[in-house]
Amino acid sequence: MSSAPAPQDFHARAVAAERAGNPAEALTILEEGLKAHPGHADLLNSAGNVCIRQGDPAKAAEFFAAALEARPSTVDFAINLSIALCGSGKPQAAVAAMAPFENQGREAVRYCSARAAAERQAGNPAAAAEWYDLCLALDPNHARGLHGRARTAIERGEADAVARVDAALAVNSGDADIWLAKAQALDVAGDRQGAREIAEQLVEQAPHWLEGLRFLAQLRHAAGDKEWCNHYTLAAMSVQQDPNIPADHISVLAGLDYAADAANVAAEARQRFPQIPQFALLEAVNAGAAGDDARADTIFAELALESADRFVQEARHRLRLGQVDRAHAALDRALAEQPWDISAWALRGIAWRLEGDDRAAWLHEQEGLVGLEPLVEADSVLPPAIAKLHQLHDNSPMPLGQSLRGGSQTRGILFHRTEPEFAALQDAILATLENYRSGLPPLDEAHPLLRHRETPWRILGSWSVRLLGGGDHHTAHIHPQGIVSSACYLELPEGRGKGEGDLEVGRPAPDLRVDLGPVRVIEPKVGHLALFPSTLYHGTTPFGPSRRMTVAFDVVTRED
DSSP states (O other): OOOOOOHHHHHHHHHHHHHTTOHHHHHHHHHHHHHHSTTOHHHHHHHHHHHHHTTOHHHHHHHHHHHHHHSTTOHHHHHHHHHHHHHTTOHHHHHHHHGGGHHHHTTOHHHHHHHHHHHHHTTOHHHHHHHHHHHHHHOTTOHHHHHHHHHHHHHHTOTTHHHHHHHHHHHOTTOHHHHHHHHHHHHHTTOHHHHHHHHHHHHHHOTTOHHHHHHHHHHHHHTTOTTTTTHHHHHHHHSTTOTHHHHHHHHHHHHTTOHHHHHHHHHHHHHHOTTOTHHHHHHHHHHHHTTOHHHHHHHHHHOOOOOHHHHHHHHHHHHHTTOHHHHHHHHHHHHHHSTTOHHHHHHHHHHHHHHTOTHHHHHHTSTTSSEEEEOTTHHHHHHHHHHHHHHHHTTOOOOTTSSEESSEEOSSOGGGSOOHHHHHHHHHHHHHHHHHHHTSOOOOTTSTTGGGTTSOEEEEEEEEEEEOSTTOEEOSBOOTTOSEEEEEEEEOOTTOOTTTTOEEESOOOGGGOOOOOOSEEEOOOTTEEEEEETTSOEEEOOOOSSOEEEEEEEEEETTO
16 A cells, blocks of 8 residues: 655645746645645644635634644744734634743744734733834834834824835835835824825826825815815715726715715616626615615615625615614514624614614613713823823814714824823723723623623723813714623713703714614713713714813723
8 A cells, every 4th residue: 555645745746836927825724734734743743834825824824823822832824824814804812822832932023023013903002012123123124013103103103114114125115105104104293295295106107095095085075175085076086997096085985975976976886887786785874874875775786795784774764764673574684693783783772762662772771771970080191191181182184984073183093103191091991991981781691792791801992082062072973893882971061051062872874864863962060971882873063162182992802
């Protein structure tokens, strides 16, 4: 009886197949090798590498994890697993995979670079900066290390961000993302003209690149340009085969209430890309938001697309038309696919309220779900944080795609910055969150928030908003990425009239055209946090000419 070929023979055949342009055949050969040699670490690692090159990081992660299990002391397998997990959207797991090897990893450039990238993606910018610095200490010209460190400097608000970007450009001047980083760093530093010149060049040279298109729209909108996003139209004409350009154009328009324009862009894209039903959905969504219910209804009746997003959007349409039963039917299908979708639960709550269903109170009106909590150590924490925030707001624009109407919002993630004043504020907020949690109703596995009552929480995003009165406000919205949403009140208008600047929790978004008031109206208090389930729509009422400043954030579980 002949014996099976040696592992290196399978490996050599796989390499030859991939070099000949047959990666699928290469993977098949490696899988045959693993049948003959189960658990062979090198074959598992090679299979993972083929999957990475094929663009399948999830499958690659399975192979790399098996390779690491077969040979637990191999740091390269841990690095490969981390890269695959990051590519699969699991950066927390990527960090955990690398952590056992950090002592020897400190002396390896590849480990430091990969660890830094995983920490950055996991939302740990201070740790990312530390590992990038270790990488650059070992290799000062490491291109990825310089690039990642520059990006981290921008995200953390470091004073030398522009210099770090220039250092990255010095070794890799052809990377468009580093040039975008240069433009963003200049914008933060107050050089808006320099930022715009770079952004315009990027869009001219790479009209398909969405990050560049979006950043230029941000700059033009902040400058008051009436044609602030017409470069999307030019880009779509230049790269006619790319459906991502009109899709992003629609998103940018819709994010600032240009729903009719967004519907028209979607209609044009629908003609150009009839094989992509998402454009029909986007036309229906924005036509309905603009008040053209008949147009939206026709599209939904013919739409050949079945996804959770489609059914959530159709539920919005049915609520606008007063068709509550059909809204419930659409939400049933959405929640069957994504049982804890925040947007779907928010609409379910509205539908239950319209029907007078007791489950509406279970979802949003139980004692403790909506609260106004005093910020822990507010007297010592707030004054220095407020002073720093005003410095940031003086050079911050109104963002695209947010609920803000007027005023300014700080860039990036506030609690990723290096200032100790913001670290102290974050610590105080985390302590206050635990006070809120202790007052929640009991654990309830069927409830979208209370199912997480005993689960460790963390802050996902954080930002500050400064409104200057005279009509500045937040339109009603939800934060679909969180389980708890919040506003921490730092400054409030002096001499407010009754009801001015109040937080309305539970009033549906205006485009739903549903005649329901808020579940609760919260009168803001300086040094307090409004906290409520993320399934509740919320917005502020306008107020007179004065200043109002808040810090907001979303809460997620640590596993998210």
